[in-house]
Amino acid sequence: MMSEQGGVPDLLLEQYALGELGAVEKARLDSLLESDPGLRARLAELKASDEEILAELPPAEIAASIRRRMLVAGEPGGPGKGRSGRGPRFLSARALAFPAAAAVLVVAGAMMVRGLFPTPSADRVLAKGGAPGLLVYRKTDSGAELLADGARAAAGDVLQIKYSGGSPRFGVIVSLDGRGRITWHLPSEYGDSAPAGPVSLAPRLESPGATLGSAYELDDAPSFERFFIFSSSDDFSLSVASKILGVLSRSPSPAEARPSLPDGIECKSFLLLKDGRPR
Amino acid sequence: MVLRRYRSLLKDEEKARDAMQDTFVRLLKGRDRLTGEAPSSLLYCIATNVCLNAMRSEKARPASAGDEMLEAIAGSDDVEAEGQARILAEGILEREEPSTRTMAVLHYVDGLTLEETAARVGLSVSGLRKRLGALKRRSKSYLGEGG
Numbered sequence: 001m002m003s004e005q006g007g008v009p010d011l012l013l014e015q016y017a018l019g020e021l022g023a024v025e026k027a028r029l030d031s032l033l034e035s036d037p038g039l040r041a042r043l044a045e046l047k048a049s050d051e052e053i054l055a056e057l058p059p060a061e062i063a064a065s066i067r068r069r070m071l072v073a074g075e076p077g078g079p080g081k082g083r084s085g086r087g088p089r090f091l092s093a094r095a096l097a098f099p100a101a102a103a104v105l106v107v108a109g110a111m112m113v114r115g116l117f118p119t120p121s122a123d124r125v126l127a128k129g130g131a132p133g134l135l136v137y138r139k140t141d142s143g144a145e146l147l148a149d150g151a152r153a154a155a156g157d158v159l160q161i162k163y164s165g166g167s168p169r170f171g172v173i174v175s176l177d178g179r180g181r182i183t184w185h186l187p188s189e190y191g192d193s194a195p196a197g198p199v200s201l202a203p204r205l206e207s208p209g210a211t212l213g214s215a216y217e218l219d220d221a222p223s224f225e226r227f228f229i230f231s232s233s234d235d236f237s238l239s240v241a242s243k244i245l246g247v248l249s250r251s252p253s254p255a256e257a258r259p260s261l262p263d264g265i266e267c268k269s270f271l272l273l274k275d276g277r278p279r
Numbered sequence: 280m281v282l283r284r285y286r287s288l289l290k291d292e293e294k295a296r297d298a299m300q301d302t303f304v305r306l307l308k309g310r311d312r313l314t315g316e317a318p319s320s321l322l323y324c325i326a327t328n329v330c331l332n333a334m335r336s337e338k339a340r341p342a343s344a345g346d347e348m349l350e351a352i353a354g355s356d357d358v359e360a361e362g363q364a365r366i367l368a369e370g371i372l373e374r375e376e377p378s379t380r381t382m383a384v385l386h387y388v389d390g391l392t393l394e395e396t397a398a399r400v401g402l403s404v405s406g407l408r409k410r411l412g413a414l415k416r417r418s419k420s421y422l423g424e425g426g
Binding site: 001009010011012014021022025046049053057062065066069070181 | 280282283287293296300301304307308318319320321385389390391395398399
């Protein structure tokens with residue numbers, strides 16, 4: 001709003017900082033800034049506020065959240081249409097011509113939250129008071145179907161993942177395939193690449209749950225694709241999940257083995273079997 | 280900027296964050312018609328309008344200096360704004376104007392001059408003066424000065 005002294009309105013100062021003022025207004029503010037230390041302090045506060053907001057609300061996470069909202073609102077795609085360079089397995093809803101399916105997913109998801117879609121899988125993952133769980137849908141010709149834990153799937157299947165969770169928590173969703181490759185679904189920026197360093201933190205999960213902003217196409221990795229949601233009431237580094245899955249992938253039976261979890265981390269998983277038994 | 284605007288008007292961090300994301304969702308819904316000009320003015324006006332609608336519907340009570348005027352503007356019987364507010368909420372786009380209430384906030388609450396306000400809402404000064412005059416007549420108790 002207006003400054004306490006009734007001086008330069010906040011909007012003008014915001015636009016000055018953004019470089020969006022016209023030449024005349026910019027020249028006036030340049031002059032005022034030279035002579036008014038209070039105005040300089042306001043501009044410095046604004047820039048500091050920008051840095052705080054960007055640190056607290058990373059743009060990539062906000063963009064992902066907005067994509068989810070667009071999907072929930074029946075709007076395909078979102079701001080990240082044509083996702084950047086994270087491999088062909090992540091597909092935007094627009095690229096898949098998936099709007100009808102997306103709408104079905106939203107409706108189906110809402111029904112299940114209310115307990116009106118009593119499949120065993122939904123009951124299990126949406127158990128009250130438990131850690132966040134996963135729901136996995138597969139695109140069909142007429143919409144989407146909810147898959148059961150342990151269901152058969154094949155290369156080319158297009159999946160949409162939804163997570164559920166009640167209390168405020170932080171979490172990540174990752175999958176491990178039969179080749180031992182890890183794919184990051186939430187946050188989605190990393191694709192098949194490991195997050196850089198321990199400073200990358202798990203995002204806050206939405207309550208009571210959300211549908212991920214991108215559909216996911218299964219590739220031809222053999223045996224299985226196993227999805228995990230790791231969560232905690234405190235934020236944690238993505239490297240925690242990387243380490244857990246690294247150990248799990250080297251186990252004799254990564255499709256079925258129980259992951260070894262550090263204190264404070266909870267996990268639920270969802271298995272899809274591909275062309276036969278898991279190794 | 281958008282989050283700061285919501286924080287300033289809504290006085291509620293959770294609502295501010297939620298409204299911020301909602302603003303971009305609404306903007307993106309109409310992205311095919313965006314002109315790309317003055318995005319900050321556009322976002323600021325959308326945020327202002329969303330806040331006014333929230334205050335009007337939730338009867339939120341602002342708590343700082345100048346907020347009585349904001350509340351009066353939010354609650355004003357701005358008939359023409361009803362339709363435009365809806366349009367604005369769906370994305371203020373090419374050839375669509377912000378509601379008069381939004382203009383009133385920019386001028387009376389934020390302290391932009393008539394010229395500065397007019398430049399940001401795409402009206403002439405005389406057109407803006409006319410719109411604000413009509414709103415002022417419907418909100419005499421708080422908007423008796425200025426304009």
